[in-house]
Amino acid sequence: MAERESSSPLLLNKEMDQPSVFLPDALIREARRQKGLADAPTPDVCVLDPDGDILRRLISAGEARRCGDWPCYHSDLYAFQLHGREVGMVACAVGAPFAVLVAEQLFALGCELLISITSAGQIAETWPPPYFVLIERAMRDEGTSHHYLAPSIFVAADADLIAATSDALKAAGVGFHVGATWTTDAPFRETRRAIEAARAQGVLAVEMEAAALYALAKRCRRHVVCLAYVTNAMGQSGIDFEKGADGGAADALRVLDAVIAKWRTSKVRPPR
16 A cells, blocks of 8 residues: 655645746747737736626626637636726636636736636625625635645735725725635535634635635735625525626626726735
8 A cells, every 4th residue: 555645745845936937928928829819918907707797797788898819728808898998807717726827817918906706605694695705815725825825824815905995895885894715626515614614713705716816916916806795605595696686797897896996096006
């Protein structure tokens, strides 16, 4: 019988101070070469829409166009207008690895602010869903963040960006809560013990991307803000996963409007 390893490979040979051999620029270069794409930048603000509800609403209203020169093998970039300026959006990049794969390429192509709005399951039974959580820190129960930062229980968002986002949402009259989430790679392995442990850590909700996106932001000094739209109690009630009209897209667009307007009028300093 093979000798058991004393530690998971996830925590071995990461060398956080060493640069990566494979960079997003190389993937972008080869995608452009193979597909004959023009050298086109992304909008300065981009959105990850893991559920796809926001983009479906924009497409159905004729308000989003597909960006044909987006050099990513695994997704499509769309653009839509907010206050006369383009915003980019990639839908259905679900989970930490996929979200960071897309985020790295967005930043390499000129994105300056990335906003993620994902649905989430309720952990703290404090308010009835649906409601928004502005994620100020995320529990790292996924694999991707451990390739960007040394081990820790949580990774925190940039404090200045969270403060600016909070101010923007308050000024717009958007109801929300600020707090922690639990990022997992395995939504169908959310056991009672794991849920209780997360609740004991002050976690409000569980989602699949924030910890990895915040680790990327911290490691690479990028601006990322993640919001969770708490829509369900993980299927434990008779009626669950309800997001409101248009799958919650109208509420999400209101959030985006407030956050992006604040960003473009008073950009916060580069993340620490």
